[in-house]
Amino acid sequence: MASRLFVRRRDGRIEVRLNDAGREIAREAFGHVLAAETDPTHEWHASLNGPIDPSHDVDDPLATFNRQHEVSSNVELAVATLGEEFLNDAEAWAWLCTLQVALRATITAKGILTSDRLEETDDTTRDYIQTLQAFLFSLADAM
Amino acid sequence: MPSLKPLRVSDQTQTESSVVTLTERSWNVVVWDDPVTPMSVVVVIFRRIFGYPNNKATQLMLTVHHEGRAIVWSGSLERAQGYCVKLQVAGLLCTIEQDS
Numbered sequence: 001m002a003s004r005l006f007v008r009r010r011d012g013r014i015e016v017r018l019n020d021a022g023r024e025i026a027r028e029a030f031g032h033v034l035a036a037e038t039d040p041t042h043e044w045h046a047s048l049n050g051p052i053d054p055s056h057d058v059d060d061p062l063a064t065f066n067r068q069h070e071v072s073s074n075v076e077l078a079v080a081t082l083g084e085e086f087l088n089d090a091e092a093w094a095w096l097c098t099l100q101v102a103l104r105a106t107i108t109a110k111g112i113l114t115s116d117r118l119e120e121t122d123d124t125t126r127d128y129i130q131t132l133q134a135f136l137f138s139l140a141d142a143m
Numbered sequence: 144m145p146s147l148k149p150l151r152v153s154d155q156t157q158t159e160s161s162v163v164t165l166t167e168r169s170w171n172v173v174v175w176d177d178p179v180t181p182m183s184v185v186v187v188i189f190r191r192i193f194g195y196p197n198n199k200a201t202q203l204m205l206t207v208h209h210e211g212r213a214i215v216w217s218g219s220l221e222r223a224q225g226y227c228v229k230l231q232v233a234g235l236l237c238t239i240e241q242d243s
Contacts, residue, residue, distance in 0.1 A: 050231065050236070050238075052228065052231070052238060053239050054238050054240075055240065060224055066228050067231055070228065070232040074232065096184065096187065096233070097233045097234055100184055100188075100233060101234040103179055103180065104179070104180065107179050113177070114178055115178045117178070129179055133179065133181055136181050136183075137181050137183060137184075140181060140183040140184045140187045141183060143187050143191075
């Protein structure tokens, strides 16, 4: 896989240099976020609905609604631009947010809350986490 | 809704009117560390959401990394909730708490 997966161009757009396998991984991650947003039984659902104010049993309904709306907007934009060669600023932000949500949801669902636990996890999960991290490193660098 | 904390109540006599000074305790937006989020991603998110310069965003990221958490913004409840939602939407582990 190329070392620079996302590259900022002079015109401000971000070039996506993911190959087909890379785009498939992104497609899978975006699909899981989309499904988890609406399916309470999805293993990533809890991660997408963490508490805003832990001192209260229930968070402000408007705040939770806004969170759901913004996550949905980002993932829908990310899915819609999966095949694009170049991303504008808003699209790149949607990719970054959705990939990061997928990364955090993965570790939450697997109970990976410490570096030690990350070292102990199975190879498949660790490879998946490292792939998402590589995407995020490069995309953040390009932004 | 912000709670009101009484700071001083003067009740020297029944005939004097009480002086009550009230102040609003601010709300903190707290970002928590996790073992996988790339540092550069956290910096980009802080710059984008708060408009912080790179130095401040990097310093806050390092505080999260070394101390396990950092207060990244303080102010009214409504704005704290708004920032917390944006940080959670960006995939960071974030909560709000009232200043002690």
